[in-house]
Amino acid sequence: MAIELTLTGARILRPQGWDSGPLAFAGGVFSDAAQGRAVDLHGYDVLPGIVDLHGDGFERHMAPRRGALRETDAGMVAVAAELAANGITTAFLAQFWSWEGGLRGPDFAETVFASVARVAPGLPVDLRLQMRLETHFVESFDRAMAAIREFGIGYVVFNDHLPHDRLAQGRRPPRLTGQALKSGRNPEDHLALMQRLHDAGGTVPKILDGICAQLVDAGIRIGSHDDTDRARRNVWRRRGADIAEFPETMDAAQAARDAGDAVIMGAPNVVRGASHAGKIAARDVIAAGLCDALASDYHYPSPSRAARRCVELGLLDDADAWRLVSDGPARVLGLTDRGRLQPGLRADFVIAERETGRIAATFAQGQVAFMSGRVADRFLMGDKSL
Known part of the structure; x- marks a missing residue:
């Protein structure tokens, strides 16, 4: 089953620059509307894969x-x-x-x-x-x-x-x-x-x-x-x-x-x-x-x-x-x-720790390709922040 999520609270690198709005994806592509459950990513940056x-x-x-x-x-x-x-x-x-x-x-x-x-x-x-x-x-x-x-x-x-x-x-x-x-x-x-x-x-x-x-x-x-x-x-x-x-x-x-x-x-x-x-x-x-x-x-x-x-x-x-x-x-x-976080494109993205720049998770076409450390807790806890 395809993953449907909406990422909230993170700093998002979109084509026009950084913002803090939600980023949603479903069926392996980015969406312009909220999808599935929310995941709080305060303290993280989300960047294109x-x-x-x-x-x-x-x-x-x-x-x-x-x-x-x-x-x-x-x-x-x-x-x-x-x-x-x-x-x-x-x-x-x-x-x-x-x-x-x-x-x-x-x-x-x-x-x-x-x-x-x-x-x-x-x-x-x-x-x-x-x-x-x-x-x-x-x-x-x-x-x-x-x-x-x-x-x-x-x-x-x-x-x-x-x-x-x-x-x-x-x-x-x-x-x-x-x-x-x-x-x-x-x-x-x-x-x-x-x-x-x-x-x-x-x-x-x-x-x-x-x-x-x-x-x-x-x-x-x-x-x-x-x-x-x-x-x-x-x-x-x-x-x-x-x-x-x-x-x-x-x-x-x-x-x-x-x-x-x-x-x-x-x-x-x-x-x-x-x-x-x-x-x-x-x-x-x-x-x-x-x-x-x-x-x-x-x-x-x-x-x-x-x-x-x-x-x-x-x-x-x-x-x-x-x-x-x-x-x-x-x-x-x-x-x-x-290459961009934009509705309709492949949901390829990286979640990085804000302070260190260390890569905490990678999604490719909306699938988890890598995930490690405390960011995994955010996904397991849904819309609850740590």
Whole structure:
């Protein structure tokens, strides 16, 4: 039976800003009239559920140790639980499709895709898929397209992790042995594969033009990753990639904005105060007004923490900061049914402790996805306050 509730007494973050009016939902969507029984949430804030456009933190649940892949469905359930505990109600699982092999190879990717297909329909959190397609892994593009069609993947981002400078100089890339072991290859075979893909680089641009055209024609959103400058961003835009994930320079971010493209930055970058790879600080991109959305990247707790950090740093007020993890990402991918607390939209919301910002409960499509601590007493007691 669908939950029908009216939340009262809380501070509610609506599209027009904060207010203290009641928030009701029934049948998985927000209502403009009181529904069911009332729950007193004095002392709490209610915010839109977080929409995470890019996160690979699921890997530790799917493969807690190298080769430990037998309980993939149980791992995906654990992923959903972690997402909900961090206020994420819609999550795009960013899965590599790469020559790097191991957790980044096609075999593992198809395992992840199949697990999501089996498990996601029974979970309140909306699990979706993003394919991170390596630009020079052209020999696998037919297989990648087949997987995109089979699993209904609607978002593809292009990466290039080949160490081109080293390979062009005939030098061994750093950390080669460790990366080879992760891929299941010996170091010499791994190096030979990288060298072969690098040497064939002259054929790659035309092939990318073709596969991007196929994706765009199929209605699939595409994006670039780690753009280094304006020229590179513009190349990807001409291919139809109107999303720039984690641009590495202000020049690349500005190029995306000038063209009307969306810019996604990493929430851990905001929390840390800098990129872990030494690139541009997300805070600077936000301060320049160039950031449309923040994503978890590799750490699911970071989006909510990054929103609070933006307020602490004086970059944004609390309403605009939260929009970077809710309404902003929803708009980037055209998810018009979520990201805001508004009648008729999905009842995806987070209940946070007013003083600490700690997430106390998460509802996804009107269902309890996470609840902990004293807030649970409020729901059990109905309209009685503590």
